[in-house]
Amino acid sequence: MLDVRNISAFYGDAQALENVNLTLGKSGIVALLGPNAAGKSTTLRVISGIVPAASGTVHFQGEDITAASPQDRVGLGIVHVPEGRKLFGTLSVEDNLILGGYSKRKDRKTTARLDGIYDRFPKLRERRFQDAGLLSGGEQQMVAVGRGLMSEPKLLMIDEMSLGLAPIIVKQMFSLVQEIATGNMCVLLVEQHVQNALAVADHGFIIDGGVTRVSGPVQELLSSSLVRESYLGH
Amino acid sequence: MSLFMQALVAGLLLGGVYALIAVGLNLIFGVVKIINFAHGEFVMMAMYATFWMWSAWNLSPYLSIFIITPLMFVFGMVLQRFILQPMQNSSPTMKIFVTLGLSILLQNLALVLFGGQFRSTQFPWGEKSVTVLGISATYGRITAFVVALVLVAALFYIMKKTLIGKVLRALAEDRETAGLIGIPVKKYYLVAMGLGTAMTAIAGVLIAPFHSVFPLAGAHFTLLAFVVVVLGGLGNMVGSLVGGLLLGAVETLVGTYIDPALQLVAVFVVFIIVLLARPQGIFGGSASNAEVGLK
Amino acid sequence: ACATASAGGTTLKIGAFFPVSGPLALLGEESWRGVQIATDLRNAAGGVAGKKIELKFADVPDVNAATSESRRLASSPDVKLAIGSYSSALSLAASEVFARGGRSFVELGAVSEEITARGYENVYRFNPSAGDFTKMQMRFISEYLSEKLGKPVSELQVILAHEDSAYGQSVAENAKKDAATAGLVNFSTEPYNAKSTDLSSTVLRMKDKSPDIVMAVSYAADAILLGRQIRDNGLKLGAFIGTGGGHSLMSFHEALGDAADGIFDVDFTQIYVNEKFTPGIQDFTSKYKERYQGLPASGHALANFTGANLLFDLLEKSGGKDDPVEFRNAATSFKLDQGKTAAGWGFELNDKNQNERSDVYIMQWKGTKLETVWPPEAAVREPEIITPFGV
């Protein structure tokens, strides 16, 4: 469904990506792993369009979207939950969610989708009128994911999903991801909890220094000694 | 006592004018995040438009407002599209100076085109006054006051309840993320700037019947409008209304009972004092969300 | 007006400072027009002492600009003499530069006493000063209004509302002195800020004192605002006397319409004046109409026209010599009776280089005309007592 070919990207003069390749299927969970400063976040930014690719192409469902604007990509079904959650703190939980569904605002199903999110995260229903900024970190992460789901994406990219979350919430988030990825949706996870990520993912990519180093089904990765040594620490 | 009441009413009516001028600025300042030093010039443009439509076609301000407001909406959008948008990412201070350049430009363009003459829209209905309980006020000022109330209520509703309002509030908070979740950021900035300018145009049209029209006609209002917006709280429409009324009342009461030459001093001193007590303005929310995990 | 700049022998270069942009643009421009008309007419008639007059114009919207521009003009050896400047602050700044640099400066429009009070021997003023305005007002009140309003001077309640720029403040200072001299016991002042957008408190305070006469010193927008708010608040007055500035402007009448009828105004000579007393005014008016498609907005053009002509007459007498000593000799010895110029002014400098024979007159709005009504020698008609602002 998503095909990222030979992309490179720069921040000003500094090169962040050199040669990244990525292919994703229609559903399932894909883990994007790599050490610090490897370019994981940048890869997501290129896919969602907030950082332009200096070279290479991004195809989504066969269409070349290398030059599309972030809004258009959201319309096509690519949603990026950025690291640090980035909620609209002075807006209520519900308003945050509604805005997440902006690209689908005309289909008049907003209320139904909202209900769907609330069913999935009952806690958010309780807090629906509270300012998002006053939620705890875990609740905020739920809102962030919920906001992403509101546009019914085909590809959901979550950066540092469990960053700063209590273990109990991390567990919840992982099972949540597993749940949503069963439908017609692909989840691309950037995660530092490598074990957990590999435990839920079907497929993995490892980038380092802005280059895709390894890719393959999770079982393969787990058995690779390189992966074990550099990322799992055992 | 009746002097007091008359002064208070005059002050509140004046406050209505301030609020009217400030709501548009509040949108531009609160959402587009631009300290718009050309705000007074927007008012001035609308006043000139009112004057010319009145003198050329004898069109009443209360009719021409329906032409001028959309025109100024477009003007605001054009400005945003061609001047402000390309520098959306430069520092806020840089944007201040674009608007300053714009202010100098518009003021002097008016001077070049229309000369320094002081013009007046003569509109008898607006000048008629009613007297209730010995307190008199003109229809023109009452209308401006009522429209200020209506606009504030409408904007309050729009910002809180409609999708546009939610988007605008989201933009005000974090435009990058807004773009990321699929909101056409530029389009909404156009809307915000257009709306802010249109509101300002309404103010300009409504004060034209009782203010002289000349190139610097709006300039005196710029600082006052900022004071009102900041006093009331950024992005808070009700705040602008309350701020405007407060300053209007302070101005006339101090003028009446202490010294008219000090009335503006009093306005600025009250402004500073209120900010000391509430650095975010009367209705401004507490902005320190940083440690809570936002941003 | 830009003749070919050739050797000093055939042209006489005169610096001219007026604010034609910024907040003073309107009357600054009017003043500058008066000077231009005078120059054109004089050049067409052969110039002064055989030399063409060449004006070196500079726009001086603020004091900094006035200083800069006077430095610029004063740095040219040909410019030994300059005129200006409509506004007192600008005049003070520009004339300082000229006077301290050993050149001459002739003020044609600004009224602050300060300009000639500094003791510079090369700074002159040909137009009336602030004191002339207030003296004329007091005379008008005691010699005319007091009787018409049926109260002795000592019982008249008189308020001077004034804006607080240099113009307003210096008129108010003089008014206080002159009111005391004239025996106006119940005289008070009400200053307000020149940039006010609302004058209701000023009006309410005045209303509280129930004055018989209100005098006002205002610029354009505040003059209109004051009038409107007096009307809106129903402040009933016996008479209202403006003091130049905003109350002379056509726009004042346009804004207030019929409500402006009956308002008195003391100012530089306006075009509706006894023409026997103001020879040459027709030339001025027709030339102005021809050149600017309309009537003068105020008396400033005529005042500057008259002042410039006086200056040219002086230069004629000095044989076209504009160096400070020759010019001063010519100026101090030149005398002209009142009623001999287009503004009705005469000429005689006092020891402070102020033209003592220039004066202001009382005018009254009627229809769209600001007609001179007092003193009788300049008047075109009798004054009328009409309740101000239609209250």
Place this chain on the structure above:
Amino acid sequence: MDNTLLKVDNVSKRFGGVQAVGGVSLELEHGEIIGLIGANGAGKTSFFNLISGMHFPDSGTVEFDGDDITRLDTASRARCGIGRTFQVVRPFKGMTVAENVMVPLLVNDASVKTARKRAAELLEELSIGGLARKPAESLTLAQRKRVEVARALATGPKLLLLDEVLAGLNSREVIDVLPFVAKVRDRGVSILMIEHLVSAVMEVSDRILVLDHGVVISEGLPNEVVNDPKVIAAYLGKED
């Protein structure tokens, strides 16, 4: 002499309707590392803010090195020896990484030259010496966290408050970093650290304090705490 460095007595802080910290007490000894864990929104960062003076407690007292510092402002506390990092990293934009670290060094040491040298050493120690001349805003999150630590260390603290500095590191990197924490302690700096990575906290902490809804629900040796049913229910979740 008493060996207590920090003594927090029953501090509370309320934000509007939220009781962020509700009567927490803590004693920390010289050279001790205490781990602070707890659910999101439990009040950990708020507790740090009370210790570092970013906020003043509604009630309760804070004593440091024998002095009551409850009413002292942040800057003075930092000068007394309380260094902190921010959970939401705050690098000084428009300055290089080295310059970032020079800011606290310059508080006591007026010489720019020595500060520059010292900053380079510190960065080297945190193995980000190579980033010294980069603009601080160009770093990744994990790199920024290290700069944050370097800056806090540069204040020359007796007590270091670390707010989730390991977040964003993968397991391997965490293993690399932990010895550094121990090394800092061995130099005589006491540490109070907030971390969600329980295995890491357990490894370096002498004691662990668990907060929930602003109150302490468990306290003790690492092994005791993680087996506390209340902690499991509120924070760790059941192993599956």
Place this chain on the structure above:
Amino acid sequence: MKKIHYLLSIGAVAIAALLPLVTADQFVLHICVMIFIYVGITVAWNILAFGGILSLGHAAFFGIGSYTVALLYVNLNINPWLGILAAMLTAGIGALCLAIPLLRLRGPFFTLSTLAFVEVLRLIAIYWVGLTNGSVGITTPPAEGWALLSFQERQPYYYIVLFMTLIAISISVWIYHSKMGYHLRAVASDEDAVRALGVRTPRLKLTALVISAALTGAFGAFTAMYFFVIEPETNFSATLYSIQPALNGIIGGMGTLLGPIVGALLMTPLGEWLRTTFSGATQGLNFVIYGIVLIVIVRVMPGGIVAGFTKLYRRFRPAERSAGSGDSKDGTAEEIVDDDHISTTAGRRS
């Protein structure tokens, strides 16, 4: 500072010092005096801007300085040289009055209230006729000679203000490279974090403001002596002495060392030139052009002139790329996540 910087600065100073030997044109010298005045107050303003603090209140300090020297000279016959020192003192005190309530405010709240502060002082100067002679203002008595800081020729003024400006620049350079400079630049980015590192930011900002104000006051005092005429509308003019220096600084590059100097060097002559060239033509035309120029400069070089040229220079010297020099200031991060990039890339598709 690198050696080359030293050489360049010495060269620039030498040229400035020798200029009056080359031309005696009083107007040219006058314009130079104006330029130096503006360089001086812009540099002074910029000291606060190191801390990211945008003040539009400096006209207040300028005005206080002007009035101090003039009142002392005219009423008490105190020598203007002493008056300049007194002006620095009173402007500093004025800064304290401003700072104690206002420095707690942040961002636009601070900026706008400083503007209100200027208005208050201007209105008081108009109102308090007994002290200030109101709007009519004060004129200093004519005199001649170094003792009284009054001259017929421009040369002495030129050297005096050149000297003052150099002092202001030196102070600013020194501050930038000192402890205070580092702390201020950090405050510009995040004040809370700086406080947590042990910096007493209120005192820091106060010191910066007082120094900045005192220098501005000195230039106010000099200008009073130079212009002879002191009146509220001019000497407390927000346009001339708050906004203009801020404009120079921002257009040059706010918070940088060279920016304010370059800004003032370019903008002052530009304004003068436009006025002398166009003012005769149509009322206000020069300002129309000025406004357009302003918009164009800010549009074309959104990071300031200095940054703009640095970028150009870098483009032609690709060898130096990415070598992130010690004090490079451009926010690469922001440039990238730039809306405009998106628009251009989006444009390509259609």
